[in-house]
Amino acid sequence: MSFDSWHDFLYMGGHYPFVWSSYAIGVLGIVITLVRPLRARRRFFAEQAQQLRRQSNASQVNSQSNNSSKNAEKASASGSS
Amino acid sequence: MNALKRLWHRLGSPRWFYEISGPWAVGALIIGLVGIAVGLVWGLAIAPPDYLQGNSFRIMYLHVPFAILSQSCYITMGLAGAVLLIWRMKLADMVVAAAAPIGVVFCSVALLTGSIWGRPTWGTWWVWDARTTSTLVLLFLYFGVIALRQAIPREETAGRAAAILAVVGVIDIPIIKYSVDWWLTLHQTSTFKLTSAPSMPPEMYLPLLVGVLGFYAFFFGVLLFAVGNEVLVRERRTQWVGDLVRSRAS
Numbered sequence: 001m002s003f004d005s006w007h008d009f010l011y012m013g014g015h016y017p018f019v020w021s022s023y024a025i026g027v028l029g030i031v032i033t034l035v036r037p038l039r040a041r042r043r044f045f046a047e048q049a050q051q052l053r054r055q056s057n058a059s060q061v062n063s064q065s066n067n068s069s070k071n072a073e074k075a076s077a078s079g080s081s
Numbered sequence: 082m083n084a085l086k087r088l089w090h091r092l093g094s095p096r097w098f099y100e101i102s103g104p105w106a107v108g109a110l111i112i113g114l115v116g117i118a119v120g121l122v123w124g125l126a127i128a129p130p131d132y133l134q135g136n137s138f139r140i141m142y143l144h145v146p147f148a149i150l151s152q153s154c155y156i157t158m159g160l161a162g163a164v165l166l167i168w169r170m171k172l173a174d175m176v177v178a179a180a181a182p183i184g185v186v187f188c189s190v191a192l193l194t195g196s197i198w199g200r201p202t203w204g205t206w207w208v209w210d211a212r213t214t215s216t217l218v219l220l221f222l223y224f225g226v227i228a229l230r231q232a233i234p235r236e237e238t239a240g241r242a243a244a245i246l247a248v249v250g251v252i253d254i255p256i257i258k259y260s261v262d263w264w265l266t267l268h269q270t271s272t273f274k275l276t277s278a279p280s281m282p283p284e285m286y287l288p289l290l291v292g293v294l295g296f297y298a299f300f301f302g303v304l305l306f307a308v309g310n311e312v313l314v315r316e317r318r319t320q321w322v323g324d325l326v327r328s329r330a331s
Binding site: 001002003009012013014015018019021022023025026028029030032033034036037038040041044045048049052053 | 127143182303313327
């Protein structure tokens with residue numbers, strides 16, 4: 001250990017504003033570098049999954065509306081006969 | 082040689098890269114973060130103070146790895162740019178795209194911590210001397226690569242333009258490296274040289290060495306992961322990415 005007490009460690013021989021602000025910036029840099037791609041990947045999968053749901057909903061709605069229009073056609077066809 | 086050739090051919094398949102790079106990225110990230118933590122705590126609390134600078138020299142344990150990595154990141158980007166221009170490998174374009182934002186953060190931290198270190202040591206926040214100026218140019222080169230990619234709508238043209246800038250910009254790296262030897266500057270010369278022993282005692286340079294190696298592993302892991310993201314985005318309409326999304330969603 002290079003320091004005798006916590007106070008000595010935090011005080012850094014009077015250089016604490018420089019040392020600690022540097023370390024804060026450095027740790028922030030590491031965190032940003034790490035978190036940015038992790039969040040990008042999560043966002044990608046979330047967006048793609050949402051799009052997938054939307055597509056399957058849309059195809060369901062389509063097939064339903066197709067069915068109902070077919071039914072209506074049938075009904076009108078049977079009504080006219 | 083044959084194994085190398087096979088690897089080269091496989092790199093042509095983004096899907097293969099995505100699948101193989103996942104575990105490597107996680108392993109490198111864990112090793113890197115441990116190395117960085119050990120290096121920083123060791124340098125901050127255990128290494129002896131400098132006889133001239135006192136405790137402000139501890140900024141070195143952050144500043145030097147970030148500065149080294151901001152240059153290594155640029156060299157990686159330049160090499161990838163050359164591969165794209167010569168062989169038109171899609172994966173190389175993704176490496177350029179993934180490396181540039183990492184470089185911006187590394188280079189910014191190197192400049193900021195250098196500036197903070199300069200205040201108690203040189204008595205000034207900033208000097209326009211050779212090394213600081215050429216490092217600032219490096220930051221602008223990173224911004225330039227990102228801006229070019231975004232400014233050109235056609236993906237292939239944008240990739241080639243960014244690759245050309247990345248390759249040409251590599252000229253800045255030897256300028257940064259040798260600036261302290263070529264010109265009389267405030268910035269001190271390198272601590273580590275391949276040709277001679279370090280100019281510091283082991284209890285000072287060992288934590289730095291551990292930190293630098295940790296930063297390299299960290300960079301490697303982040304880069305692999307970020308390239309994996311690029312693969313996913315560009316292949317999002319393919320069957321295999323669709324299957325991946327479905328298996329994740331369920």
